[in-house]
Amino acid sequence: MDTDAVHAGREDFATLGVHAPPLDLSSTYPLGPLDAAAESFDACARGEAPTGSSVYARLHNPTVARCERAVAALEGTEAAVAFASGMAAFTACLLAVARERGHVVAVRPLYGGSDELLASGLLGLQVTFAAPGGVARAVRPDTGLVLVETPQNPTLGLVDIADVVAQAGDVPVLVDNTFATPVLQRPCEHGAAYALHSATKFLGGHGDLVAGVVATSEARARALRQVRVLTGAVLHPLAAYLLHRGLPTLPLRVRAAQERASVLAARLAAHPDVRRVHYPGLPGADPRGLIGRQLEGPGALLAFEVDGGMAAVARLLAALELITPAVSLGATDTLIEHPAGLTHRLVDPAVREANGITAGLIRLAVGLEDADDLWADLARGLRAAAADAGRLRAVV
Numbered sequence: 001m002d003t004d005a006v007h008a009g010r011e012d013f014a015t016l017g018v019h020a021p022p023l024d025l026s027s028t029y030p031l032g033p034l035d036a037a038a039e040s041f042d043a044c045a046r047g048e049a050p051t052g053s054s055v056y057a058r059l060h061n062p063t064v065a066r067c068e069r070a071v072a073a074l075e076g077t078e079a080a081v082a083f084a085s086g087m088a089a090f091t092a093c094l095l096a097v098a099r100e101r102g103h104v105v106a107v108r109p110l111y112g113g114s115d116e117l118l119a120s121g122l123l124g125l126q127v128t129f130a131a132p133g134g135v136a137r138a139v140r141p142d143t144g145l146v147l148v149e150t151p152q153n154p155t156l157g158l159v160d161i162a163d164v165v166a167q168a169g170d171v172p173v174l175v176d177n178t179f180a181t182p183v184l185q186r187p188c189e190h191g192a193a194y195a196l197h198s199a200t201k202f203l204g205g206h207g208d209l210v211a212g213v214v215a216t217s218e219a220r221a222r223a224l225r226q227v228r229v230l231t232g233a234v235l236h237p238l239a240a241y242l243l244h245r246g247l248p249t250l251p252l253r254v255r256a257a258q259e260r261a262s263v264l265a266a267r268l269a270a271h272p273d274v275r276r277v278h279y280p281g282l283p284g285a286d287p288r289g290l291i292g293r294q295l296e297g298p299g300a301l302l303a304f305e306v307d308g309g310m311a312a313v314a315r316l317l318a319a320l321e322l323i324t325p326a327v328s329l330g331a332t333d334t335l336i337e338h339p340a341g342l343t344h345r346l347v348d349p350a351v352r353e354a355n356g357i358t359a360g361l362i363r364l365a366v367g368l369e370d371a372d373d374l375w376a377d378l379a380r381g382l383r384a385a386a387a388d389a390g391r392l393r394a395v396v
Contacts, residue, residue, distance in 0.1 A: 001074065001183060006248040009070030023241045024063045029054045044229060047222030059229055063237040067244040068213065071203065074182040074247070075195050075215035081224040082213045082240060086178065086198025087113050088233035089212030093145065093174055093194055094123055095231070096223040101144030107132050107164070109355040111153045111176065111198075112344035118147075119348070129351075132159045136167035143168075149176040150185075154303050154339040154363040155356045156278040158290045165191035172220075178202070178330075182215075183254040184296040193220060201330030202300075205246040205253055209239040253332070253368065257300035260374065261366040265302045267375055273386040275360065278303040300366045301329060303339075309359035312385040313338050316362070319384035322369065322377040329365030334374055336364050 009021075016022060031037035031053050040050035044059035054060040064082050072080040083089040094104065094117075103126040106118050118127045130138040135146055146168040150159035156179075165173050172193030177185055181202045187195040197203055199211035212235075214224055228234055235243075265279035280286050281298030291298060306312050317325045323334045327343055337343060339357050347357070366374070 002251050004073045005250050008073035008247070009066040009068075009244055011069075012066075021066060021241055021244045022063065024061060024237055026054075026061075027057045029056070031055065045226070047225035047229075057237070058232055058234050061234070061237045061240070063244075064235050064240040067235075067240040067247075070244055070247050071182075071197070071199075071213050072215050074250070075177075075188060076182075076186050077188050077195065077215040078218040079221035080213050080215040081221050081228065082199070082211060082235040082243075083228060083233045084212070084235055084239075085210050085233075086196070086200060086212035087117070088231075089196055089198075089214050090114055090176075091117065091123070092224050092227040092231070092233060093196065093214060094125060095227045096220070097144035097172070098123060098125055101142045102126055103128070103140050103142045104145045104147060105130055105135055105138040105143055105168075105171075107135065107146070107148040107159060108351070109152050109155055109157075109344075109357060110147070110149055111178075112339070112347050114147070114149075114176070115344070115351070116346045132164060135164050136169075139168060139171055143171045146171050146173045147176075148173065149179070151179045151280060151299055151301065153179065154278075154301075154343065154361065156280055156285075156299075156301060156303055157356075158280050158286055158288070158295070160288055160290060161187050161190040161192055161294060179299055179301055180295060181250065181254050181330075183251045184258075184299060185294060188215065190294060193217070199243050200328060202254060203246060203250065203330075204239075204243050205250060205330060205332065206242070207328065207331035207333070209242040211235050211239045211243050213243075254300060255297070256368055257366050258297050260369070260371045261300045261302055261364075262298065263371040264364070264366060264374060264378065265298075268302070268304045268378070271379075271382060273306065273382045275305040275307055277305075278356075278361075301363065302366070303361055303363045305358060305360045306362065306382070306385050307360060308385060310338065310341055313341070313360060313362055315387070316381035316385035319381045320377050321380065322373060323364075323381075329363075331365075332368045334365065334367040334369055336362060339363050 068080040128138040174194040175187035279302040
């Protein structure tokens with residue numbers, strides 16, 4: 001993994017005579033002979049790489065293609081397809097299967113944007129929401145896709161990918177692997193057809209790009225490229241350049257952030273003003289033994305609950321001096337957010353509550369700062385959250 005992260009997608013650098021990833025900002029390309037250009041255009045329309053000229057940046061871009069090869073190598077798949085955002089990538093997967101089968105099964109909880117898109121009916125799909133153990137009962141003859149996140153957003157629950165794949169039968173399974181990254185989990189090795197990332201997060205890793213990518217087989221990738229060509233959901237080459245630049249440090253960043261998250265999770269679990277901590281690495285949080293079998297480790301995200309609802313959460317966030325209140329995750333700095341009020345705000349309140357997304361739940365995306373500094377900031381926030389309830393206690 002460490003070696004692939006550094007070298008994948010750079011196979012042509014020696015031929016090009018470069019050391020850093022080249023950035024191709026062309027919006028259009030010289031065609032050359034017309035018949036050869038027409039064949040390149042046809043290849044792109046089939047979802048294949050052009051045989052000659054790239055023709056037009058909506059069809060193909062060399063910088064994007066190198067980044068895609070790198071992600072595919074990390075996920076252990078034949079191909080990867082990059083999009084302008086994680087939601088664009090998710091939408092493309094739904095559109096690719098909807099042409100033949102218009103029903104999908106989705107395992108909740110999901111990222112709020114994904115849940116909202118499915119529940120809205122915007123794409124004309126029929127959706128059945130299910131628990132991890134209810135996938136087999138939810139699958140129908142017209143089911144084209146089963147969707148799952150693991151670890152789940154924002155409650156960090158773990159789902160057994162192989163079990164979901166077995167329940168799905170011949171229906172392809174898409175796993176949102178954003179939280180784990182290929183450093184900790186490679187879904188396609190457990191039978192999934194697609195591994196999806198909001199590459200805005202850990203893959204990019206520096207909070208300076210928006211991107212989505214789907215790792216899959218070449219045959220499925222062709223269908224996704226066709227959707228991308230038709231919808232224009234192409235990743236800009238500058239974002240692809242930044243994404244490729246971030247991949248060499250991905251294993252180091254994920255493991256370092258995971259180490260800090262484990263420390264903070266244990267301290268939060270022992271704090272008297274924390275009702276509950278959600279983190280796969282805590283005792284009892286992985287009853288199926290997926291860490292070590294499916295996951296290499298518990299990851300760099302955690303969630304915790306405080307009493308007092310949104311008012312207490314607001315006091316906690318306002319008291320922080322080091323940790324940044326912001327949505328997103330996977331950057332070098334630690335981010336904290338309130339799912340019920342932000343990322344999952346548009347999800348039906350009853351659905352939120354049923355899936356453990358309470359008014360007092362806070363999601364923490366741990367970065368690379370010193371663990372003691374982060375803890376001091378969290379302790380400051382917890383004191384503020386508890387103060388007006390008369391529950392101010394000594395910080396553990």
